[in-house]
Amino acid sequence: MPVTSVRSDPEALTTTLVADFPAPVERLWGAFTDPRQLERFWGPPAFPATFTHFDLRPGGRAHYRMTGPDGETHHSVWLVTAVDAPSRLAFDDLFADEHGEVDTSQPPSTSVLSFEPTETGSRVRIVTTFPTLEALETLIAMGMEQGYTEAFGQLDRVLADLREYALGKGTVTVLVDDTHARITRAFDAPRHLLWRAHTEPELVRRWLLGPDGWEMTVYENDLVVGGRFRQAWAPVGDTEGEPFGFEGENLVVDPERRMVTTERMTGAPFPANVNDLQFDEADGVTLLTLLVTYPDRRQRDAVLATGMTDGMEASYQRLEREVLAAMV
Template sequence: MPTTSVHTDPEELTMTLVAEFPVPVERLWGAFADPRQLERFWGPPGFPATFTSFDLRPGGRAHYRMTSPQGELFRSLWQVSEVDEPNRIVFRDLFATEDGEVDGSMPGSETVLTFEPVGARSRVTVLTSFTSSADLDQMLAMGMLEGYTQAFGQLDRVLADLREYALGKGTVTDLVDDTHVRITRAFEAPRHLLWRAHTDPELMRRWLLGPDGWEMTVCENDLVVGGTYRNAWAPTGDTAGEPFGFDGENLVIEPERRIVTTERMTGAPFPANVNDLQFDEVDGVTLMTLLITYPDQAQRDMVLATGMTDGMEASYQRLEGEVLTAAA
C-alpha cells in the first residue's frame, strides 16, 4: 500500500495524505500532469474519473466527472492557481453543475500537491484545506478520506510499466474485501480490439467459452444503458455438465473504456452481483480490470469455489490466440 499516512486536523480544518512510490519524482509528477494517467486513479474503485478538459497552468481549469457503478454522475472542477513543475500544484477542487460552473450549494476545498524525492523513491503530500468545520465534516461524511486512500492505492499500477507489471502473468484475482473481488488481465493489444471482443456477439462466441468442450448457445445484448443482455453455454460432445446462462442489465457504457452490468445466473434464486469492467491502454498493452461486487461474502465464496477464474484464463488464452492475433 503506497499510502504512508492519512489524517485530519479539525482545528486546522485540513486533511493530509502522504504516499511514497519507487519512481523518480519526475515520473510521479507526470501521473498528475497527464489527464489520461490521472483519470486511471483520481477516483476510488467503482468511481473512475473522466477529465473532459485539462488546462494545468495558473488560471486554468480542469473539468472531470466520476461515474458510479449505477451511472450516477458527480461533476467537479479544478481552478488552478499555482504550478511549479515537478514540485507543486495548487488548485481549488469544487463541485460543478451540469454546465461546468461551480456548484455553490456544495462544499469546496483547496488542495496542495507537493512532490519531493526521497532517496531513489518519491513522495507526494496531499494537503486539503476547508473554509469551515461544516465543510470538512460534510466531506468526511461523504467518504472523502476513504476515497482518497482507495484512489491513491491504484497509483502504483499507473506508475508501473504495464509490460513488466502485468503482461504474461495471466489472470490475477485479488480479494479486496468481503464483497469485492478484483480480477486483472493484461493483453498485448489495443483496447479498441478488447472492447470489440467483449461487445461483438460474433467474436464473443469464438472465445468466451471457458474450458474446452463448451459452446456459447446464446449471446444477446442491447448495448445501451438500461438495455438487457443474456449469455448461455452448453457442453459439447462427451463433456460433462449442464447448460447454464447469465443475464442482466447494462448500467454504464463508456465505449472502449468501461462497461458496468448486473449479473445473475439465469433461473437461480440468488441476488445479482455488479460487474465493473474497465480497459486501460499504455503503449499497446491493455490492462483489463474487472471489479465484482457481490451481495455478501457467502455468495462471493460460492462463486470463486466454482473455479471461475481458471475458466476465465482459459477464455482469455483463446481470445489471445484466436481473436486478437487474427485482428492484429
C-alpha cells in the first residue's frame, strides 16, 4: 500500500496525505498532470473520475465527475493556482454542478501537492486546507480519509508499465474483503477493441463461452442506463452440464471506459451481484478490472468455488485468439 499516512489536524484545519512510490519524481508528477492517468486513480475504485475539461495552468480549470456503481454522479472543479513542474501543484477543489458551475452550498477546500525524490523513488505530500472546522468535519464525515486511502492505493498500477505489471499473467482474482473480489486481465490491444468485443453481439458470441464444449444460445443487451441484458449457455455434444444463464440491468454505461451491471443467475433464489467493469489503456495495453460486489461472503465463496476464474481465463484466451487477432 503506497499511502504512508492520512492525518487530519482540526486545529490547523488540514488533512495531510503522504505516499511513497518506487518511481522517479518526474513519473509521479506525470500521473497527476495527465487527465487520462488521473482518471485511473483520482477517486475510490467504486467512484472513478472522468475529467471532461483540463486546463492545468495558473488561472485554468479542470472539471471532473465521479460516478458511483449505481450511476450517481458527483461533480467538482479545480481552480488552478500554481503549477511548478515537477515539484508543486496547487488548486482550489470545489463541488460543482454538471456544467462546472461551483456549488457554494458545499464546503470548499484548497490542496497543495508537493513532489520530491526519495532514496527509493519519490513522494507526494498533499495538504488540504479547509476554511472552517465545520467544513473539515463535513468532508471527514463524507469519507474523505478513507477515499484518499482507497484512491491512492490504485496509483502503483498507474505508475507501473502495464506490459511488465500485468501482461502475460492471465486472469488474477484478489479477495478485497468479505463482499468484494477484484479480477484483472491485461490484453495487448487498445481498449476500443476490447469495448467492441464486450458489447457487439456477433463478437461476444465468439468468445464468451468459458471452457470448451459450450455455446452461447442467448445474448441480448439494451446497452443504455436502465436497459436489461440476458445471456444463456448450453452444453454441446458430449459435454456434461445443464443450460444456464444470467440477467440483469445496466447501471452505468460509459463507452470504452466502464460498464456497471447487476447480475443474477436466471431462476436462482439468491440476490444479484453488482459487476463493475473498467477499461484502462496505457501504451496500447488494456487492463480490464472487474470489481464484483456480492451480497455476503457465503455467496462470494460459492461463486468463486465454481471455477469462475479458470472459466474467465479460457474465455479471455479465446478472445485473444479468435477475436482480437482478427481485429488488430
